[in-house]
Structures are given as C-alpha cells and as structure tokens.
Amino acid sequence: MDLPAGVTRIATDRPDVYAFRVTGQLNREGMEKMAAEMNAAFDTHQGVNVLFLLEDFDLGDAAIGYGSQSMKADLRSITNVDRYAVVGGPKVAQTMIESFGRVIPVDAKTFPQEDEDAAWAFVGARPV
Template sequence: MLNTPTVQELGTGRADVLAFRLGPDVESDDMEAMAGVVNRAFDHHAAINLLLVLDDFELTDIPAALSPEVARSMARAPAKVERYAVIGAPAVAAAMIKAMDPITPTEARPFDPEEAAAAWAFVGAEPSGVPPA
C-alpha cells in the first residue's frame, strides 16, 4: 500500500474501491505515486469507486497535476470511476464537486469529516486498518 509523507493509501477491504488520505502540502512525487496506484486499478477493473480524505489539504505543487501519470489518471477517470467521495473538501472544491456531479458520468459527493461513515457507505466499503485522522 502506498505510504508517502503526504499521501497514504487506506485499506477498503475491496480491490475495486480505492481510498487515500492526503495531507497538507502534497508533493508532486506523492501525487504521481497515487496516480500510479489509480491507473493500475483502472487497468485491472472495469470500474472502481474512489474515496479521498483531505486533512488540511493544500495543493502547493500545481505542476504535479501536469505530470503524465496524473494526467493519464485524470483522463481515464470519467470512464472508470463510478462513485467518488471526498471527505473534508474545502468549500470551493465541495461546491465544484456538487456542480459537476449532474454533468459527469461519475457519481460524486463531498462529505464533511463528521460524515465519514456515510462517505465510506457511498463507495461501498468500510475502512480496513485505517489509522485515525
């Protein structure tokens, strides 16, 4: 499982559900590593569900989103991600998720931190060996 200084893969008990915790100041190498895990899941499953837990998340390295691995995962996501849950999204990001949900094939929902159990249920998994936030 992926475990970098700013991105940790969380156990879900299901191969077709991925979950990650992203901390503040995510580095481009960490984003690249996470995108690699996601792309490998895309290669092995017709569709996946994805959950992100954002802990004081700030993307400080914008070029990380421009790396080939990250761009590849972003391009594949609309066809491969059925459900996408984000716990702790900043208000602007949560509003964007809500606005985009009706016009994308991915069913996406933002959740407040106190709604974590609902977010896990939304993606059809339970945390497995997940350290507390």
C-alpha cells in the first residue's frame, strides 16, 4: 500500500507485523498517515512488531513531520509494540534506537542494509 510522501507499506505474511519502506522524501503528511495506520493497528492487536526499511534517510528527515497522530502513535508504541526493527539509517539513529530499547519495554534492534533478512527474522515475518 502506498502512503504519501516517502512511505510505502510492505505487506507481510502476519497480520500483526507492520513493515514500511521510508525514504528521504518523507514529509509531514507521510508521517501522519503512517502514524494513523499504526494507531489503527494498536486498536486491532494486543501487540505488534514493526519493521522500517530506511533508504536515503537521515535524522533531519524525521523532524519535519511530527504531528498529533505521530505523537499519539509514539506514546502508544511503548505498550503496544513488542519488537521494533530498523534497517539502514544513520549511525546516530541506530545509537538512539538501541539506547531506547534498553529503557522501554520494547525489544528494539537496528540492522545494516545487508542484514535485512535478519531484521525480517527478528520481527517474525516475511514480505508478501
């Protein structure tokens, strides 16, 4: 499913695993649509696993699109996400994700581009 502005939903073989391809073209509309989709997932499932495949993305790209849906999804993810995987992305984002994974009840890991298969295994799903 294509979401606007730099986000594409990747269908998976499990209904409780959500995967997204995110590019440097991400904007506020894309962030809000992705967050709304995750909020709907949190309404549907007791817990979900999430995988982000980042391409041509830097941390500055994320700051441009933070709205009410994004804030709500971030807060809800603390109690609704079991596993959180990020493939690619800048080193600073990897450090931040790994650090948050140690202080919140989410099993969070980052993977280099060449280890995408390991990230899929970590979230327990495959793309379809």
